[in-house]
Amino acid sequence: MSTQAPAPAATRTYAAHSAPLWKRWLLTRETAVIVLTAAVVLYSIANVPNFDGPLTLKFLLQDIAPILLIALPMTLVIITGEIDLSVASIMGLSSVLLGVLHESGMSVPAAALLALLAGLACGALNGFLIAYVGLPSLAVTIGTLALFRGIAVGLLGTTAITDFTEKWSDLATGTIGETRIPLVMIPFAVLAVGFVVLLHFSTFGRGVYEIGLNDEAAHFTGVDVRRTKLILFVLSGVVSALAGIYFTLRYGSARGDNATGYELQVIAAVLLGGVSIFGGRGRLHGVLAGVVLIGVISSALRLESVTVNVTNVIVGLLLVASVILPSVLGWAGSRLPRKASAAPAGPRSDKDTATAGV
């Protein structure tokens, strides 16, 4: 769908198809997710007992912080048409490294720095295999998912390290001054601004979209496809390691199986936020709204004592619906008679389908 859209645009004049600016800004997938999130929040405040309580916001943001963090690089990775399934294992590995190094006498910041470097190395390995060796990211990151998790569990065995310096774990669970905003939102906000600039306001970001739409075309227009992919996987590794450090300090426990399964939550939130799994489409504000939406639904349903299985069913259905509804509606729209008469550009659309199929 998305690969088809720009082609006819090039052969028409801008005036022929450009919608008013407000429409292009507001009638989007991202707006839909944001409105839906706001609606669920308002509904929960009105109907879910204790949702408006003083602790909700703090716990909600603490719960979703690792997913918010990893969703940033994951969005860029998925927009290029790749995927990174190893993020949760990198979290686990950085968690274990932080624990092991701290136990051997290193201070928390020094151990955290080394854990971040390990995340960078993990990301670089992914990136190298995908971008320079040319292996498919799905296969590579399934492999490293097992590899990094295996190293993590192997390093720490069956034990957990729990004696972190109090002030650092307090930092992970603390809030900003008297507000209910957890401190972890500060590094997140900095990273979020960085990633928004990178994706939406830089040539690098334009390259990311181009790779997702057609990486060969991107290559011919001067985008360094390999380097871009390598950088994205490295970013993904580093940010995942950061999320792992936060996770460890928040729960005060470094364990090999920390954050198992988080990759699926991250990818679900990214897709729910309007990023196309086929690449080339998606924006960060939609993704962040997607993460918050899943967080709010889980939090509200927990307050209602709904079992986690029901929560998963609802989030899962929401995800499936968000992926298939636009396609179904697009298909339904194309069957309308008015649509048929609006296709004088017969030969051109033939060519489009042909190129889209390649």
Next chain:
Amino acid sequence: MKFHKRRPTALAALALTATFAFAGCGGDDGGDGGSAGGSGGGELSITMLPKNLGNPYFDTSTDGAEAAAEEIGADLEEVGPETASPDAQVSYINTVAQQGQDALILSANDPDALCDAIDEARSADVKVVTFDADTNPECRDLFVNQATAEGIAAKQLELISEQIGGEGEIAILSAAANATNQNAWIEMMETELAENPDYANIELVDTVYGDDEDQKSFDQTEALLQNHPDLKGIISPTTVGIAAAARYLSDSEYKGKVALTGLGTPNQMREYVENGTVEAFALWNPEDLGALATYAAAALANGDISGEEGDTFEAGDLGEFTVDADGVVLLGEPFTFNADNIGDFDF
């Protein structure tokens, strides 16, 4: 024209998705209205948080807890994650703090990792009772202990030693690699094996982890038997593990040749005891455990006891219990189930 159509498509998607999400929330809201209202009244509100849901052992302890809650007149609800990990439990403990419940009964997936969350709940005046798996003593008010670790470790070695005739290779099929209970028992069994002359001819060759998942435990059993052809016996100190191992053994050539014992529930093990795969296994009654935890939580929340050593409280049919050192309440000795008595139990 094509472009004009596409944008409204997004909106229509929103509308449909929204209806859908609200339908989900609304439906659940209606179903739970009753219990939410109940906690506002004079009744005690207690939340039961097992390690994970869908585990028959915890289903049974929750049955016991519900029966006890009914007798006391408390409002008890069970919540829990689907996988037994501490980070998943933290969200539920946080929720209990938000709801301001009177008491929380939980089986901890990690002794340390839950402490911050429990502290927050306790500062919101929630009384915290652990059962089955404890946290650090300073984190909670009381721990209802199903049996002493020494008692369990000794009982399982005694059973396996009887069944393999006192000599040969044995292995352990455990739950998650960092499960508090299982690791404590395994450590004690290892020490006992090394030190007790009765077990001098028994060698522990491997410990594997089935993560309390049926399929994984099944697969690990298969792997154990393939990796150790001389294996004489398996100890599985977890109900999910022993049932999966028994299922594997009863359909394999090893049935009756490789002994299996550990901790299991009669309903899960009945078939395998009756067909001769398993001779005997041990456990306490989780129903009594859940009930005792509920009585203890209610006594704390009502202010009848403070959790000090020497405090006594009544636990319905179970009798009177005394709080031991470190806020521990002991349920009793482990019990051996075999072909003669398994018919008397239904849990």
